[in-house]
Amino acid sequence: MKKDDIITLRIEDLSSEGLGVGKCDGFTFFVKDTVIGDIAEAKVMKMKKTYGYARLMRLIEASPDRVEPPCPVARQCGGCQIQALRYQAQLAFKEKKVCSNLQRIGGIAEPPMEPIIGMENPLRYRNKAQFPIGRSRDGRLIAGFYAGRTHTIVECRDCLLGAEVNRQILDAVLKHMEQYDIEPYDETTGSGLVRHVMTRVGFRTGQIMVCIVVNGRSLPHSEELCAILAAIPGMTSIMLNSNLEKTNVIMGKDLKVLWGTEYIEDLIGDVRFRISPLSFYQVNPRQTQKLYEKVLEYAGLTGQETVWDLYCGIGTISLFLAQKARQVYGVELVPEAIRDAQQNAELNGITNAEFYVGRAEDVLPRKYADEGVRADVIVVDPPRKGCEESVLETMVQMQPQRIVYVSCDSATLARDLKCLGERGYEVKKVCPVDMFGNSVHCETICKLVRK
Ligand code: SAH
Numbered sequence: 001m002k003k004d005d006i007i008t009l010r011i012e013d014l015s016s017e018g019l020g021v022g023k024c025d026g027f028t029f030f031v032k033d034t035v036i037g038d039i040a041e042a043k044v045m046k047m048k049k050t051y052g053y054a055r056l057m058r059l060i061e062a063s064p065d066r067v068e069p070p071c072p073v074a075r076q077c078g079g080c081q082i083q084a085l086r087y088q089a090q091l092a093f094k095e096k097k098v099c100s101n102l103q104r105i106g107g108i109a110e111p112p113m114e115p116i117i118g119m120e121n122p123l124r125y126r127n128k129a130q131f132p133i134g135r136s137r138d139g140r141l142i143a144g145f146y147a148g149r150t151h152t153i154v155e156c157r158d159c160l161l162g163a164e165v166n167r168q169i170l171d172a173v174l175k176h177m178e179q180y181d182i183e184p185y186d187e188t189t190g191s192g193l194v195r196h197v198m199t200r201v202g203f204r205t206g207q208i209m210v211c212i213v214v215n216g217r218s219l220p221h222s223e224e225l226c227a228i229l230a231a232i233p234g235m236t237s238i239m240l241n242s243n244l245e246k247t248n249v250i251m252g253k254d255l256k257v258l259w260g261t262e263y264i265e266d267l268i269g270d271v272r273f274r275i276s277p278l279s280f281y282q283v284n285p286r287q288t289q290k291l292y293e294k295v296l297e298y299a300g301l302t303g304q305e306t307v308w309d310l311y312c313g314i315g316t317i318s319l320f321l322a323q324k325a326r327q328v329y330g331v332e333l334v335p336e337a338i339r340d341a342q343q344n345a346e347l348n349g350i351t352n353a354e355f356y357v358g359r360a361e362d363v364l365p366r367k368y369a370d371e372g373v374r375a376d377v378i379v380v381d382p383p384r385k386g387c388e389e390s391v392l393e394t395m396v397q398m399q400p401q402r403i404v405y406v407s408c409d410s411a412t413l414a415r416d417l418k419c420l421g422e423r424g425y426e427v428k429k430v431c432p433v434d435m436f437g438n439s440v441h442c443e444t445i446c447k448l449v450r451k
Pocket residue numbers: 280281282310311312313314315316317331332333334337358359360361381382383
């Protein structure tokens with residue numbers, strides 16, 4: 001098998017990046033733009049020892065689960081990897097992936113799976129969008145998304161996953177830039193001003209935030225842009241973020257209010273949250289509500305428990321659980337998020353939640369060693385890389401009755417469950433929740449009980 005060979009294969013699975021996976025002559029091939037169930041003719045692009053990459057040439061037989069992607073740039077854009085797969089089939093794929101990771105990496109023979117919690121509509125679900133601003137090849141000002149694995153901007157002012165109002169906001173910003181000859185930032189030279197436009201919408205409150213990220217300290221004639229944006233119903237906060245670094249990180253540290261307040265508010269359940277531009281906030285608020293209800297169910301609270309919520313962000317899970325617990329402690333790395341968490345507690349009259357800034361792997365072992373803190377239930381919701389071993393170690397030493405693990409990467413989840421399993425915690429229930437329809441990502445909640 002060599003480069004440029006033409007092969008025929010049936011797509012059996014999807015890779016973690018959303019590429020179709022099939023076999024031919026004992027080799028595994030990754031084929032972009034194919035979905036499970038396709039029979040494809042493809043051209044070999046690159047060969048490794050046991051696997052290769054091939055490009056789709058022709059669909060010999062389209063999968064019964066193949067659909068026309070609703071977004072016109074689905075194929076170029078790096079955001080959605082599996083729009084061409086029918087939503088029910090997306091859910092089946094995610095469920096299977098979580099289960100097989102728990103078996104393969106976690107060593108759990110029969111994971112106690114509950115059915116995946118899917119979305120009613122896998123479009124228009126995101127409350128946050130970050131559009132890079134640049135120029136097209138022919139020199140026009142454009143906003144859009146990066147094509148997969150590159151920093152080429154695919155023009156798109158109306159991402160179908162995001163709010164409809166984004167288009168109006170981007171139109172106004174680009175028009176303003178044109179009017180005053182404001183240059184977009186150029187990554188290669190480090191020149192130009194406007195880097196990104198970030199938007200956030202409170203789905204329950206209707207409040208809108210716009211944050212313009214610039215390679216500078218100010219935006220020329222910003223009052224005029226604000227006057228136009230402020231006329232959009234729901235506009236609540238217009239912020240300027242300075243990012244002078246030559247980096248891929250979108251946001252810098254410095255924030256300035258151009259108009260309105262420095263945060264927006266939204267509700268999850270009965271709890272009201274204040275969200276500032278730098279804080280993490282779940283991007284799919286409708287599914288978040290379902291996710292947190294599941295966390296609450298798995299936590300099994302009666303009102304008497306002491307709960308630790310590690311990687312708590314702006315305290316969303318902490319405050320949701322505080323209503324049913326005796327005391328909740330949250331730990332989070334980002335100081336701004338903790339400030340939001342404290343304000344959120346106050347805003348909601350919640351007095352039984354306390355928050356600590358720092359890395360979970362520093363705060364928890366220290367609190368345990370110095371003060372002998374204890375827990376009935378520990379909730380963790382770490383980033384993709386999962387928990388540090390020292391966090392897992394300390395959790396086990398604290399001997400909570402239950403651990404609820406919320407994960408956005410079932411591979412690191414499986415690794416951590418194995419570690420907890422060897423230290424006396426048994427997985428009782430697993431529930432995938434689809435927070436990111438049309439992408440390959442999947443959230444999973446696990447309930448572990450002390451043996
Ligand atoms: N539970 C929250 C946020 C989960 S996202 C919610 O549901 O909204 C993961 C969070 O972990 C982020 O807010 C991130 O800033 C934080 N984080 C990342 N590494 C961390 C670490 N080592 N210690 C503590 N928090 C960390």
